[in-house]
Amino acid sequence: METGLVLLLLLAPFVGFLTNIFLGKQLGKNASGYLGSLAVIVSFVVTTVFFLQVSASKQPITVHLFDWFTLDSFNVNFDILLDQLSLLWLMFVTGIGSLIHIYSISYMHDDENIHKFFSYLNLFIFFMITLVVGSNLLIMFIGWEGVGLCSYLLIGFWYKNQDYNDAAKKAFIMNRIGDLGFLVGIFIIGYVFNTLDFMTIKQAVLAGEAKANLAWIGIATLCLFIGACGKSAQIPLYTWLPDAMAGPTPVSALIHAATMVTAGIFMITRLNFLFDLTPDVQTVIAAVGVATSVLAASIGLMQNDIKKVLAYSTVSQLGLMFLALGLGAYEVAVFHVVTHAFFKACLFLGSGSVIHALHGEQDMRRMGGLKSVMTITYTTFLIATLAISGIPPFAGFFSKDEILMVAFHKDKVLWVLASIASIMTAFYMFRLLYLTFFKEFRGTEEQKHHLHESPALITLPLIVLGILSAVGGALSIPGNSWLNNFLQPVFAHKAHAEHHLDNTAYMLMGLAVVGALIGIGIAYSKYIKKGEIPAEDDQITGFANVVYQKYHVDESYMRIFVKPIYAISKFLRDYIETGLSDIVFGFGNVAEGLSLQGKKLQNGNIGFYLFAFVFGLCSIVFYLFFLR
């Protein structure tokens, strides 16, 4: 029964993928979209069944599918592990995935390759499920690579634009760098523990068997963190995520905001018992997380592309999650992942709705005044913006506040930096909101005539996600956290959670809200009261330009890494390879020359052959009788 359900969970999106890719053209546009959505909804329903079962029984479900391979004493089984963590992840992967699929039916309706789009989305969901439910690192790696592939395919979905293709390649290559780290980490863990199974490793760690290999485990966790950096867009591998906005907006919402980029957090949470052993690596994670958060938020301040702002906001929020991971507050990070998935998906889909209404316009300077036309989009967008800014009682407030609280207890510096990041978040999110929806419309006349609220298939997911963004915080209310209790069995140590809500906690909450309000206030005074519009590209000067140009990080990477690699490759190609091929071809040429000469001996003259034969015979006899 369970095996069947697990297979249904896994294979429903895969069947959707196969059907769409092979039969999509014949099925027609609508059928293809509904089929893809149905596949994911099936997975969602199955997940819900499992979720209810596990939350009642509190026992993780493991399903043995088959033995994958055995090397001496090293076994890898293809097992499925459905515990609290993976089910929680599955809930929002398939749940938000379903919503975004439904949304895409309408959003992508005019695209000629819609069947391809849905097949990729389904494939992505399949790999994401694989990543989440795998019971060992290798299955997780399959999913990890698979979602990377789908991300590449979907970023470059509009492949006729070379910039988009470059963005896709960039994302893929950046991910590969991280994947190498992940792979090395897997190897080291396999070497140290002689298994890749999460449960077995956990038992070994809890039994204290890992103490002797702390150095190796430290390297392994660092490598895994590099992998997480690649997938979850942390410094120094974050630059692909803003570029990934080249993909269709539902893709940005699904992959590059809600699900795939949280894979790194999932992986670290899954292996929390290992990371707990290596405090130094945790410090690194926290530092990288907070640095990414501040840096991305500051870049987000100056962006004018609606999706770019959201992308940097995503990077910034991911940084906050990594901060929480680095501080050992895994459940807090997971909580923020969930709430972030709600409101960021909502924001992206909302921006998609706006872009849809404006026929592809993404520049906020050409928007404005959409509030009255697009009421539903505006309302949900507002809720999500409030949530991400950390205004109570919306979802983001609770999760972000918990991160700040943990940071405050561990290290004041981290708390200050994280607070700055969240104030900046509040500012740029409201900047986005004001520029997009308030004042009067700044686009062309033609666009103005066509302004319209999006159809129901687009607004329905928005409403659902808006509601979730509003009430998502209820998952983990400070002092009485359902989420913490639910996730407790996953973690090796005692959860932080049971905050005794003392005065410090209330003060911190107050400070966070005040900070958010300050950010909002600045945005209000700048863009509503003074009615400023961000300057055109060529009028931005000074430090602002540096920030607008994303601190020239891409250019530096180009100069520091890409150009030298090009140079080395060119050198290898022009000199080493030609040299090598000269040698290799040289052998061939010598052999050919000898053969051409030797061919002349074969002149068909039998008499000559006989002479050669007799002399050969003489030589053999001579050798046998006289030389030996």
Added chain:
Amino acid sequence: METILKEIGVETYLYLSALLFSIGVFGILLRRNAIIMFMSIEIMLNAVNLMLVAFSTFHQDASGQVFVFFSMAVAAAEVAVGLAILVSIFRNHGSIDIDNLKNLKG
């Protein structure tokens, strides 16, 4: 049973057959007529047969002579086929001069 080996020893036979063999090789190298070359091959075969018989008698083992017997059978077969080939070559080329046959040229 008296044999010649008591008087002259087996090595004289070896020299004789070695010389006979060399003459056969000489004939093959010297002549261009395929029939004569065939005869030379027969001479070489007989040189070997002679040596086999000499050793058979020397070791007083019948196997050597049986081997000669087989060798004769093979020689007969070879001559039959070889001459047939020669006849067919002669029919096609009008000559059996070995230097005119260059179909083996690579």
Added chain:
Amino acid sequence: MGQILFYILATITLGTAFFTIFSRNPIHSAISLVVCFFSIAGHYLLLNAQFLAIVHIIVYSGAIMILMLFTIMLMNLNKEDESHKSTASKIAATIAFCLLGIVLLAGLLRTKPVVESYFQSGEDFQSIKVLGQVLLNEYMVPFEFASVLLLVAMIGAVLISKKDKQKEA
């Protein structure tokens, strides 16, 4: 007595062999080869291999040489029309002959010390009776194969020398 006989026979063998390869006329070559074969049969008799001597005369002098003579006559080769080889190749052939002869003789000479002296046990090993038993007991399978070989050779010879009917048509 045996010694003198051996040397006379050896001289005839080598002499006729030389005549075979030097003779212009293929017919003469064939005739002298027949003589050569007879002398080899004489050697077999000297070595007490009577059965082989008879078989040799029948097969070689009788069958093979007659076959060759017929072929020569069929091809009308009894003229001295063979074009001569170049002097260079004649010299090369002579050198090769000398070389091979020297190498073989020298090789055999070097083996001499190893050969143990001849010892006659008096056991009967080469009468027709014994040979027949050896041939049909120990060497039964090769014997049958030889017969198959001869059959195949016969069919093959017929096939090859048959005129190509398609070509005629």
